[in-house]
Amino acid sequence: MPVTLGLLLTLSFVVSLLALSFLIWAIANRQITMDRDAATTIFEPGEEGHVDNDGTEAGGDHRHLFDPGRTGIDAVSAGPVLWLLGAAIFWLLLGSAFGVIASLKLHLPDWLNGHAELTFGRMRTLHLNMVSYGWVSQAGLACVFWIIPRIFHTKLRKPKLTYIGLVLWNVALAGGALAIATGWTDGEEWLEIPWQFDIGLAIAGVFFAAPLVLTTRAREVHHIYVSGWYFLAALLWFPVIFIVANLPYVHSGVEEATVNWWFAHNVLGLWITPLAVGTAYYFIPKIIGRPIYSYSVSLLGFWGLALFYSQVGIHHLIGGPVPTWVATLSIVHSVMMFIPVIAVAVNHHITVARNLWALKESVPLRFVWFGALMYTAASFQGSTEALRSVNSVTHFTHYTVGHAHLGVYAFASVVFFGAAYHLLPHATGRAFAWPGLIKAHFWSVVIGFAIYFFALSIGGVLQGLAMLDATRPFADSVTLMKPYLELRTVGGSLMTLGHILFAVNFVSILLPRRADAGKRVTAA
C-alpha cells in the first residue's frame, strides 16, 4: 500500500508538472495566441493611454471618463451591481461588529457570557460566515457582474435573474446566521451553515451564474480577457466544492476532516482568490490606461493556480491523523504555488511600478494596488507556512488567524473596496460627496490591519514556540498572548471604523443631491 500511494503522490506531482510544461511550451511556440491585442480588449478605441479617473479626487476638473460605447452596457449591470454591493456592505458592517465582539471576548472572557448566543464560539462563527458569504462573496460577485459585460462588450443578459439570486442568497444567509446564533450548526469550520440553508445558497448561485454564462455566450469579442478565465472558472468551481462538502450524512471521522479542509482551502483558492485576482487584473490596467505587463504570463498564473491551489488543503492537517502521503502532497503543492503567484505578481506589480504616477491620480487604484501586493505577501506566507518545520510552530496558534486575514481581508476585501470606489461613480453617474472620506477609509483599514496582522503574527510565533517548549507550562502560551490579543482588538476596531466610512461613502453617492446637477459625471 505505501508503495502504491507513494506512486500516486509522484503521479499527481508529475501530472501537474507536465501540464505546466505543456502550457509553457504552448505559449512559447505560439500555439496559444496571447498578444497585446488580446490584452487591450478592455479598452475602447481612444481610451488606451488615458488614466480612468473616477471623480474620487478633489478638483474634479481633470475628471474624465471614457465610456461612450459602454453606457448602454453599464446601465444594465448597474442595478444588480449596486444591490449586490449594498447587501455586501450590510453584511460587512454586521460581520465586523461580531468580529470585534469575538476579539474582545478573547481578553475579556467574563464579558457577555450570560447566554449561549453570546459566547465566543458563536460570535466568531457568525463573523466568519457573514464576512465570507455575505461580504466577500457578494462584493466579488458585484465586481464580476460589472466586469464580465465590459470585457465582452455586450450588455448583461437576464439581469432580473440576479435579483432573484440576491434575495434568495441573503435570505438563506440570514437564516443560516440565525441558526448558528441559536446553536444549530453543521459544526465544521467554513461549513457551519446548516445544509438545509445551503440548498438556498446553492439555488441562488444558479441565478447568479445563469446571466453571466448567457452574457459570455453572447459576447461580441472573440477573446476572453484574463479576468474572464478567473471568473468563469470560479463560477464552476465554487458550486462543485460547496455542494460536495455540504452533502449531509456522507462524510464522517477523519475523512470528513479531509473534505472540510479540501473545501475550506478551496473556498479561498478557487472562489475568493479568483474573484479578487480577476478584479485586480481588470482594474489595474483599466484605471492606468495601459495593458497588463505580460499577457502570456497571465496564463501561467491562471492554470498554475488551478493545478496547485486545488491540492493544498490538507496542509491544515500536517502532523494529524491523515495518511503521510496526502499531507506531503499538499505541502508540495503549497510550495508550487510560488509559480502562479510570481506570475501574477510580475503582471500586477510591474504594471503599477511603471505607472506610479497613476497612484496619485486615483484613490481606488491605491486600494487595488495594496490588495494585489497583499496577495503576493499572503501567498508567499501561506507557502512557507505549509513547510513542516514552520507549520509545527505556527499551526494551532493565532498566527494562522493573522494569515487568514492577510488573504481574505488585506488582499481580497481591499481589492473589492477599490473596485467599488472605482465603479460607483460610473454606475450611478454621480460623484462622491466627500472624497476625503475615501482616503480616511484607506488609512484606517491599512493602519488597523497592520496593527492586527503584526500583533497576531508576532504573538502567534511566541505562542507556538512556548507550546513547543516542554519545560514551559501551557499557561505561558496563554498569558503571553494577552497584550497581542488586546492589540488585535485595537486593529480590528480601526478596520471596522473604515467599514463604517465605506458605508457612509456608499450611501452618500446613492442619495441624490441638489448640487449634483452641475457636477454630474456624464459619459464622455
Added chain:
Amino acid sequence: MNRYLPLSILALGILAFATLMLVIAPGIQMSQRSVPPELQPYTEAEQRGRDQYVSLGCVYCHSQQPRSPDQAPDGDRGWGRPSVSSDYVFDSPHQLGTMRTGPDLLNIGARLPSAAWQLTHLYQPRAIFDWSIMPGYPFLFEVKSAAAPGDTVVAVPADFAPPGGVVVARPEALDLVAYLLSLDRTYPAPIDGLRDDGYAARGEAP
C-alpha cells in the same frame, strides 16, 4: 484562450483530479482500517454532550489531535499519544480543530476524570486557573437557594460563588461533562492506524 467550453472542461477536470487525490483516495485508504476494539460509540448522554460541544463552538479554541513526539511535546503535556485516523470513527461532525487557544482535549477524560472538577471549570474557569481566558458557561447552571434531592451541586470558591445560593448543574452541563469524560483514547494505537508520519520519517526509513 477564446473558447468557453474547453476552459470549463479543463477547469472542472483539474478540480476532479484534486478531489480524487485529496478526498477519494485517502478516504478509501482510511476506511479500510480496523476500528480499535476499545473504542466505543458514544452513549446517548455523551452524544447529547457532544452536540453541546459542537453547538457552543468549543472546537474554535480546542483541538482534538495530539501530535507525535517527533513534532511537538504534546505527550509530555499529558495530551496523550499521537492520534490515528481510526480514533475518530464515531465522530461526526469531526472536531479535529485548528486552534490551541486552550489545550488539546482528545484525552481530557483520562487526564482530568473528575466530573466535579469539570463542572467547576465550566462554571468559572478562573476559579481554577487565574490565567485562563476560557469563557465561563453560567447558563449551563442554575443558582438555587438550596439544593433539591438529586441535584448535582457544583463546588465554587467563595470569590466566584453567587451570593445567597448554591450552583446546581443543569442536564446540559452534565451531558457536556459526560462527553468530555468520554474523551479517552489512551488504549494502544491500532497497528494499522494512519497518521502523518512525515516527522518520524526524517532521516530514516519509515
